[in-house]
Amino acid sequence: MTKASVPGNILLEAVGVEKHYDKFVALGGVDIKVRANTVHSVIGPNGAGKTTLFHMLTGTKTVSGGRIIFDGHDVTREPDYVRVRRGMARSFQVTSLFLTLPVRENLRLAAQGVAPAVALNPWKPPTGALACSETVDKVLGTLGLQAYADTPAGNLSHGQQRRLEVGMALAAKPKAIFLDEPTSGMGIDDLEDMKQLIRSLKDEQTVVLIEHNMNIVMDISDTITVMQQGRVLAEGLPDQIRNDDRVRKAYLGNMITGGKA
Numbered sequence: 001m002t003k004a005s006v007p008g009n010i011l012l013e014a015v016g017v018e019k020h021y022d023k024f025v026a027l028g029g030v031d032i033k034v035r036a037n038t039v040h041s042v043i044g045p046n047g048a049g050k051t052t053l054f055h056m057l058t059g060t061k062t063v064s065g066g067r068i069i070f071d072g073h074d075v076t077r078e079p080d081y082v083r084v085r086r087g088m089a090r091s092f093q094v095t096s097l098f099l100t101l102p103v104r105e106n107l108r109l110a111a112q113g114v115a116p117a118v119a120l121n122p123w124k125p126p127t128g129a130l131a132c133s134e135t136v137d138k139v140l141g142t143l144g145l146q147a148y149a150d151t152p153a154g155n156l157s158h159g160q161q162r163r164l165e166v167g168m169a170l171a172a173k174p175k176a177i178f179l180d181e182p183t184s185g186m187g188i189d190d191l192e193d194m195k196q197l198i199r200s201l202k203d204e205q206t207v208v209l210i211e212h213n214m215n216i217v218m219d220i221s222d223t224i225t226v227m228q229q230g231r232v233l234a235e236g237l238p239d240q241i242r243n244d245d246r247v248r249k250a251y252l253g254n255m256i257t258g259g260k261a
C-alpha cells in the first residue's frame with residue numbers, strides 16, 4: 001500500500017485544473033482533494049463542469065492548466081490507459097457491457113482488461129482464467145448478482161445492468177472508481193441497491209461520484225464538492241453543504257434538500 005492510499009490520506013488531488021474550449025472556460029481552476037476509502041461526490045447545476053472535471057481526472061481529455069496527482073504520482077500528462085494501470089477505473093453506461101455474454105463472462109473480460117476487439121477474437125484463447133475467477137466471484141458477491149452469474153447481461157433488469165457496469169470497473173481492482181450518474185433512469189427499488197453497493201465499495205476503494213439525486217448524495221457521501229460555472233462553490237460534509245447559503249442559492253433553494261427546505 002502506498003502512503004497516499006492509506007485510508008484517510010489524500011489519494012487524488014487536482015490543483016488549479018483548467019479546461020478551455022477556445023475562449024470558453026469550462027473549468028476555471030478547480031482544486032479538489034479526495035481522501036482514500038471515502039465517497040466523494042461532485043454536484044452542481046447542469047453545465048457546471050462536473051463531467052469535464054471527470055475527463056480531466058481520468059485522462060480522457062487533456063487539461064489546459066493545473067496539475068493532477070494520483071497515488072503520489074503527477075499524472076497530469078498521462079493518457080487514460082496509463083492512469084488505469086495506476087488504479088483509476090471509470091464506470092461507463094450500458095455500452096460497455098457485452099449483452100449476449102453471461103454476467104460472469106463480462107466480469108472475466110473486464111478483470112483481464114480485455115478490449116472488445118480482442119475479446120471477440122476467436123484465435124486468442126482466454127488467458128489467466130484461474131486468477132480471474134477469484135476476482136469475478138468476489139465482484140459477483142459485491143454486486144449481489146451471484147444468482148445471475150450465468151444469465152446473459154442483456155437479460156438483466158435496468159438496475160442490475162447499472163450495477164454490472166460498476167462491477168466491470170471493479171473487476172480491474174482499482175484504487176479509485178469514478179461513477180458518472182450511476183442511478184440515472186432507475187426505479188426506487190434499484191436506487192436502494194445501488195446506494196448500498198456504493199457504500200460498500202469504500203471498504204476497499206475510493207469512490208468519486210457525479211450524481212444528480214440529492215437524497216442519494218446526502219445519504220452516501222463523506223465529502224461533497226459543489227461546482228458552479230466551472231469552479232468550486234463549496235466543499236464539505238453533507239450537513240455543511242445542505243446548510244450552505246451559497247449552495248442553496250445555486251440550487252434555488254429546494255433541490256439540494258430534496259424538496260424539504
Ligand SMILES: Nc1ncnc2c1ncn2[C@@H]1O[C@H](COP(=O)(O)OP(=O)(O)OP(=O)(O)O)[C@@H](O)[C@H]1O
Nearest residue numbers: 021024025026044045046047048049050051052053
Ligand atoms: N467539447 C466541448 N466544446 C465546447 N464546450 C464544451 C465541450 N464539452 C463541454 N463543454 C461545455 O462545458 C460546460 C461544462 O460541461 P459539463 O458537461 O462538464 O457540465 P456538467 O456539470 O457535467 O453538466 P450536466 O450536469 O448537464 O452533465 C458546458 O457549458 C458545456 O457546454
